[in-house]
Amino acid sequence: MDILQLIQANLLTPIILFFLFGIIAARIKSDLKIPEAISEFLPIYLLAAIGLHGGIEMRNTGFENMLVPMFVAIGLSLLFTLNHYQILRRLGKFNIFDSYALASTYGAVGAVHFSVGLSFLKNQGVTSEGYIAAILAVLEPLAFILAIFMTNMAVSKQIKAKKQSFGNDDSTEIDIGLSQTKTKTKLSHVLRESITGKAIVILLGSIVIGYIIGEEGFESIRIVFDDMFTGAIVIFMIEMGIIAGQRLDDIKKVGIFLTAFAMIIPLFNGIIGVLVSTALGLSIGGAVMFGLLMASASFIAAPAVLRHAIPQAKPSLYITSALGITFPFNIIVTLPILFSISTLVHTGEGTIDLFQHITEVFR
Numbered sequence: 001m002d003i004l005q006l007i008q009a010n011l012l013t014p015i016i017l018f019f020l021f022g023i024i025a026a027r028i029k030s031d032l033k034i035p036e037a038i039s040e041f042l043p044i045y046l047l048a049a050i051g052l053h054g055g056i057e058m059r060n061t062g063f064e065n066m067l068v069p070m071f072v073a074i075g076l077s078l079l080f081t082l083n084h085y086q087i088l089r090r091l092g093k094f095n096i097f098d099s100y101a102l103a104s105t106y107g108a109v110g111a112v113h114f115s116v117g118l119s120f121l122k123n124q125g126v127t128s129e130g131y132i133a134a135i136l137a138v139l140e141p142l143a144f145i146l147a148i149f150m151t152n153m154a155v156s157k158q159i160k161a162k163k164q165s166f167g168n169d170d171s172t173e174i175d176i177g178l179s180q181t182k183t184k185t186k187l188s189h190v191l192r193e194s195i196t197g198k199a200i201v202i203l204l205g206s207i208v209i210g211y212i213i214g215e216e217g218f219e220s221i222r223i224v225f226d227d228m229f230t231g232a233i234v235i236f237m238i239e240m241g242i243i244a245g246q247r248l249d250d251i252k253k254v255g256i257f258l259t260a261f262a263m264i265i266p267l268f269n270g271i272i273g274v275l276v277s278t279a280l281g282l283s284i285g286g287a288v289m290f291g292l293l294m295a296s297a298s299f300i301a302a303p304a305v306l307r308h309a310i311p312q313a314k315p316s317l318y319i320t321s322a323l324g325i326t327f328p329f330n331i332i333v334t335l336p337i338l339f340s341i342s343t344l345v346h347t348g349e350g351t352i353d354l355f356q357h358i359t360e361v362f363r
Contacts, residue, residue: 006336022241034239042236048206049225055210057130066131081107081143100147101313105302107143113296121285128285137203148309247324262325270295287342297322
């Protein structure tokens with residue numbers, strides 16, 4: 001099956017159809033909404049299910065086997081975040097705060113992307129290395145911490161420049177001291193909030209529990225955390241569709257450059273992720289999930305962290321681009337492309353065939 005056929009088939013899966021259904025419901029101004037209690041429960045359930053499977057896989061394969069992929073993922077995440085900033089700042093002409101906020105949003109990973117990716121692979125009859133869930137947990141706060149640190153460095157440099165320009169009087173020194181204290185407080189606050197946030201806590205906790213109980217202990221709860229997984233994602237996709245549909249009007253506000261960035265850059269990152277992880281020895285499904293981590297953008301953790309860490313940045317930019325543009329594009333188009341590329345490089349059909357398949361999508 002080529003990429004176009006895979007994309008078409010993906011469009012007809014329950015997850016995508018319910019996501020589109022949510023968008024339509026929002027656009028026709030329906031009063032449909034997921035009850036608040038359920039919308040708060042579903043992310044916790046999905047993360048717990050992902051973590052349990054990840055912990056079990058870590059126990060089966062050994063913790064040492066995930067160290068190299070994890071360190072490579074960390075390196076790529078940091079590299080991509082810095083690259084995003086340069087593109088947004090130099091080519092997109094965004095200010096420092098919006099550039100770093102967007103760069104960290106696209107350098108971070110999305111647990112919702114990860115959930116959809118697992119369901120996609122299940123539909124294809126393919127499995128992946130479960131320990132990638134642990135990589136998800138590590139990468140979640142990493143890009144934010146880097147972006148906030150770089151933002152604070154940039155602000156400190158500006159303050160220092162102003163100090164040299166206006167003279168070294170006492171009032172300036174006081175302002176400098178207050179500003180530096182504030183930036184340090186911000187960074188420590190972001191670090192604490194990122195690590196102790198409910199998403200990271202439930203994911204890491206579930207990984208530990210999965211590692212402890214193993215396959216044998218999981219059998220008693222398999223019906224809840226395995227058989228019901230896809231159904232939970234379907235319901236969650238309705239809510240994601242409703243939220244995305246409500247933000248469609250905001251897409252024109254982000255501009256042509258950011259719209260193109262929100263599609264091209266995640267796809268590029270995802271392809272790099274697939275190729276690198278394949279070279280590391282990950283399976284077809286594992287390479288897809290690794291690539292999806294590199295391609296995903298955070299639209300749940302990002303607003304919670306960035307609104308405190310970089311309050312000068314515009315939420316309408318990083319939320320709308322990540323949720324309204326990148327997420328639909330990733331689950332409809334990027335996932336099938338990554339799967340096709342992973343299949344091609346694993347079966348050894350060659351680089352020429354690979355580029356022929358990719359270019360078919362853009363003809």
